[in-house]
Amino acid sequence: MPKDFDKFMSQLKETNQTLDFFCDFAKIAQNVDDIKLSLCMLNSLIGATDLRKGVETIWNRDPKTFSVMDILVAVRKRDRKKILDAVGNCVRLESMFDTVDSIMVFLEETGLGDILQNQKIQNLVDYVFGIETGLDTNARKNRSGHIMEKTVARIFATAGIPFRQEVYSSEWPAITEVLGDDEKRFDFVIKTTAKVYLIEVNFYSSGGSKLNEVARSYSDIAPKINAVEGFEFVWITDGIGWNSAKNKLQEAYGIIPSVYNLTSIQEFIELVRN
DSSP states (O other): OOOOHHHHHHTOOSOOOOGGGSOOHHHHHHHHHHTHHHHHHHGGGTTOSSHHHHHHHHHHHOGGGGGGGGGGGTOOGGGOOEEEOTTSOEEEGGGGGSSHHHHHHHHHHHSHHHHHHTTSOSOHHHHHHHHHHHHHGGGHHHHHHHHHHHHHHHHHHHTTOOOEEEEEGGGOHHHHHHHOSSOOEEEEEEEOSSOEEEEEEEEOSSOOHHHHHHHHHHHHHHHHHHTSTTEEEEEEEEOGGGGGGHHHHHHHHHHOSOEEOTTTHHHHHHHHHO
16 A cells, blocks of 8 residues: 555544543552651641641651652652752751751741641642642653553554564564664564564654654664564654654655554554464
8 A cells, every 4th residue: 555644644643642641640649658658757847836846846856857848848859959048048958857846837838837836738648649630741752652652552453463562673583783872672573483573652742852762762663673584674653743744754654664653553563463
C-alpha cells in the first residue's frame, strides 16, 4: 500500500487521554501512607488552644514528626527551595523544622497554625491526600507517553500479536554495532519468523522543539537498523502536536518506511500477521 502523508496527518488525534490519565491514585495513596503515622501525630494540633504546647508535646516524643510538614503547604521534599527568613536571610525550608521555635514561626507565617487551631482542617491524612492529588497533576505530561504505550500494548494484545516491552539494543550485537556506543531502549519488540521489529511509540498533543529532535533522531537510526538483515525500525506516533512540526515529520516520513499512527497501526498488524 503506497504511503500517503496527507492522509496520515488527517488521522492524527487531538488527545490520547483516557480516564486513568488524570490522577494516579495508587501513587497518591502510597505517598500518603508513607507519612501517615507522622500526620496522625500532627492531628493533635487541630483545635489546640495552646499551639506551642501541642508542638512541644510532639517534639518531646519524636522531633522527626515535623519533617513532613512541608507537604502541608504543598511542597515535596525533592522540590524544597530556600526561603527568606524574617531578617532577609536565605534559609533552607527544612531548617524550619529543626527547633520548636522555628516550627512555631513556620506555623504562624504560613498561616497553617490558624488553619489548625480554628479546625478548618479536620484530618491531616485526608488533607494531604487532597494535596497529593493536586500535585499529581504535574505528572500528567509524563503520563501521556505511558498512556500511548499502554494503548499500543492493548492494541497488540487484542490482535493476538506477541510482543515485549522496554528492550535494549544490546540484546543484538549487530544492532549495537550500527548504533554505536549509545545503548537504545525500544518501547516494543515484535519478533516474527521473517523479521524483528524494533518499535518506538509516542504521542504529542502540543508542539515544541522536542518533536523536531525526535523526528531527526529516528530519521538517523531507522536506516541503520533497516540495513541489518532481519531487522526493521517501526515508529508509531500520533497527536495534533505534529501540526507544528509537519515539515520535519514529513521528512522523517519519507526516510522511514514504517511510520504509523493509532489509525493506520492496523496496517502494521496485518503486515506482522502475514
